Amino acid sequence: MSEPDHSAPGGRREGPDRGTGRRPEEAELSARLERLNTELGKVQAKPEGPAKAGGRDTSSASGAALAFRLGAEFVSGVLVGSAIGYGLDYVFSITPWGLIVFTLVGFAAGVLNMMRAAGQKPFG
Amino acid sequence: MVVDPIHQFEIKRYVDLLNWSEVQFSFTNSAVFMFAIVAMVFFFLTFATRGRTLVPGRAQSAAEMSYEFIAKMVRDSAGNEGMVFFPLVFSLFMFVLVANVVGLIPYTFTVTAHLIVTAALALLVIGTVIIYGFVRHGTHFLHLFVPSGVPGFLLPILVVIEVISFLSRPISLSLRLFANMLAGHIALKVFAFFVVGLVSAGVVGWFGATLPFFMIVALTALELLVAVLQAYVFAVLTSIYLNDAVHPGH
Numbered sequence: 001m002s003e004p005d006h007s008a009p010g011g012r013r014e015g016p017d018r019g020t021g022r023r024p025e026e027a028e029l030s031a032r033l034e035r036l037n038t039e040l041g042k043v044q045a046k047p048e049g050p051a052k053a054g055g056r057d058t059s060s061a062s063g064a065a066l067a068f069r070l071g072a073e074f075v076s077g078v079l080v081g082s083a084i085g086y087g088l089d090y091v092f093s094i095t096p097w098g099l100i101v102f103t104l105v106g107f108a109a110g111v112l113n114m115m116r117a118a119g120q121k122p123f124g
Numbered sequence: 125m126v127v128d129p130i131h132q133f134e135i136k137r138y139v140d141l142l143n144w145s146e147v148q149f150s151f152t153n154s155a156v157f158m159f160a161i162v163a164m165v166f167f168f169l170t171f172a173t174r175g176r177t178l179v180p181g182r183a184q185s186a187a188e189m190s191y192e193f194i195a196k197m198v199r200d201s202a203g204n205e206g207m208v209f210f211p212l213v214f215s216l217f218m219f220v221l222v223a224n225v226v227g228l229i230p231y232t233f234t235v236t237a238h239l240i241v242t243a244a245l246a247l248l249v250i251g252t253v254i255i256y257g258f259v260r261h262g263t264h265f266l267h268l269f270v271p272s273g274v275p276g277f278l279l280p281i282l283v284v285i286e287v288i289s290f291l292s293r294p295i296s297l298s299l300r301l302f303a304n305m306l307a308g309h310i311a312l313k314v315f316a317f318f319v320v321g322l323v324s325a326g327v328v329g330w331f332g333a334t335l336p337f338f339m340i341v342a343l344t345a346l347e348l349l350v351a352v353l354q355a356y357v358f359a360v361l362t363s364i365y366l367n368d369a370v371h372p373g374h
Contacts, residue, residue: 033178065357068300068350076296081288102288105281109288113296116289 066117073113081106129313133237133306154241157233161226165218190218197360202367209366212252216245217359224305224351228344236354237305239298246298249362257369268372297361301354308347315340 085102089095135152142149172187180188194214198206220236227234235241257265269286270279318336322329 029178065353065360068304068353068357069296069361072296072300072303073292076292076299077289080292080295084288084291105284106288106292109285109292112285112289113292 069117070114073117074110077108077110077113078103078106081109129310129317132309132313133234135238153233154235154238157223157226157235158241161219161222161235164226165222169218190214194359198363198366201360201363202370206363206366206370208370209252209363212249213359213362213366216249216362217355220245220301220358221352221355224355225348227305227309228347228351234305234309236301237309239302242298242302243294245301245358246294249297249365250294253365253369256366257372260369261372265369265372268368293361293365297358297365301358304350304354308343308350312340312343312347315343 082099082103084106085099088098088102092098135154137148137150137152138156139151140148141151168183169187172183175181175184177184191214194217195207195210198210198213202209223235226232227237257268269283269290271282271286274282315336319333319340322333322336325332
């Protein structure tokens with residue numbers, strides 16, 4: 001019962017207004033669109049500098065995304081290092097040394113990966 | 125009842141296209157879902173942007189938001205020149221996102237829970253980085269592996285570390301997505317089996333089963349978050365790696 005009561009005056013008030021004010025409204029709208037376009041052009045043409053300076057957003061989503069990254073970054077470094085070491089062992093038959101050295105180097109690469117992921121060059 | 129949380133990842137061969145002695149090339153349930161995902165993305169974006177109204181509706185708004193989101197991300201991490209790769213990053217993002225989310229629906233197949241799929245996507249990204257880097261910068265691309273401002277005696281070790289770090293990128297890119305999807309789906313199935321097992325134990329079990337049941341509800345919400353986040357991480361890392369192809373040498 002109450003719903004038509006609310007909507008009827010609103011609809012009546014809106015009807016004539018919209019009918020008479022269409023032309024100026026449309027002109028205003030296109031002017032706004034024009035302004036929006038120039039603003040958008042400015043934003044898009046902006047070099048990466050300012051976006052990067054303030055860009056390290058600590059919003060929860062990207063924080064969680066970062067957290068998901070770190071573990072895999074480290075593990076993959078070690079994995080690739082030991083795989084290379086194992087391969088060198090196999091090819092040159094220097095059995096333990098390739099694995100030993102390259103696992104350590106892979107460890108270092110994993111730490112480097114992780115520091116890169118957490119540090120100054122993230123996606124901000 | 126057989127408790128088998130791995131069963132959901134089983135590949136079923138529908139049509140054998142090629143079947144030589146060793147090589148088998150078949151149309152599988154994985155392929156069906158991949159085609160379905162591509163079709164869903166295509167039709168969603170096509171129909172959502174069909175109206176092209178000034179004030180977007182819900183579907184158009186979603187399509188525009190995903191576009192703007194990825195465009196901003198690529199521009200932020202790879203610069204305006206990196207926008208060449210926008211179509212690639214956007215396609216990868218939409219594919220991974222829809223694959224992850226579709227996989228959460230019961231009885232569907234999770235394409236991204238297979239290492240071969242994520243590895244193929246990661247190799248596509250790294251292959252693009254390497255090829256574009258060499259084509260555009262030539263040997264200057266190799267400066268990526270030579271950190272600047274390092275004393276000479278450390279340089280050989282650091283170059284090796286940088287090379288390993290570069291090689292580990294496709295591994296971490298594919299492993300992360302694969303492992304997250306696999307682990308999440310297995311965890312969901314394990315808790316689901318707890319519910320089934322407890323319910324079959326009688327009245328006491330009914331009460332006991334409510335605990336893992338609520339756990340499933342919570343885990344499903346978490347998995348939805350993970351599904352979206354992993355797609356985001358994949359796209360972010362893709363654009364960061366592509367940045368190296370556009371601007372090598374830190």
